[in-house]
Amino acid sequence: MTQPYRIRESRIWAQARADYLSGLTAEAVCRRHDLGLSAFRRRARKYGWRRSDQVEPPPGEIDLSLYEDIDLDELARTARLRFIEAVEGGRASDARRWRALADDLTREARAFDADFFRGMSHEEVAASLEGMRREIDEEDEALLGPPPED
Structure with missing residues (x-):
């Protein structure tokens, strides 16, 4: 069954970008924000969302607060x-x-x-x-x- 075409607001894409660059996998970001994986990857490639360009936090200082609302x-x-x-x-x-x-x-x-x-x-x-x-x-x-x- 094919998924319907979905248009997402720019704020959702901004949240998805932030989550991805903070360390979530593309698949997890897509599940969290109800995005298509291919659309996410296409947008990430187009706008250069690369985790390798991010500053690595020192060991032991990874921010896991984005998972606080999940029980x-x-x-x-x-x-x-x-x-x-x-x-x-x-x-x-x-x-x-x-x-x-x-x-x-x-x-x-x-x-x-x-x-x-x-x-x-x-x-x-x-x-x-x-x-x-x-x-x-x-x-x-x-x-x-x-x-x-x-």
Whole structure:
């Protein structure tokens, strides 16, 4: 199935450029910003986005802050989707690796949750999660405005 032609705003391309030059792979940048890999490579070649031209940070001073907003549940979901994509594409070895990664991430997320909510009843956990969701929704609305009406 072919992907539809997508036009992206210049700010998205600027973010993609910054992510790529900071060390993300072209494939990771394209997944993060929903860009086509060939379009990304074409633009990088045209505008000279070369990591070799960047100043190398001293060892141990790599900035990993661009990954701060990604949680284990989101990573596990992405790995499951990649597993499905590999199965549908007939890539069994890739599917096996994605499935193992998804399972590992899910186990790690559950272990974190068990430790975080230790000693709380089921009702207290549900109330805590609802409060967290409400806080996230309020922060999103403050940053992005109210969601559009259906």
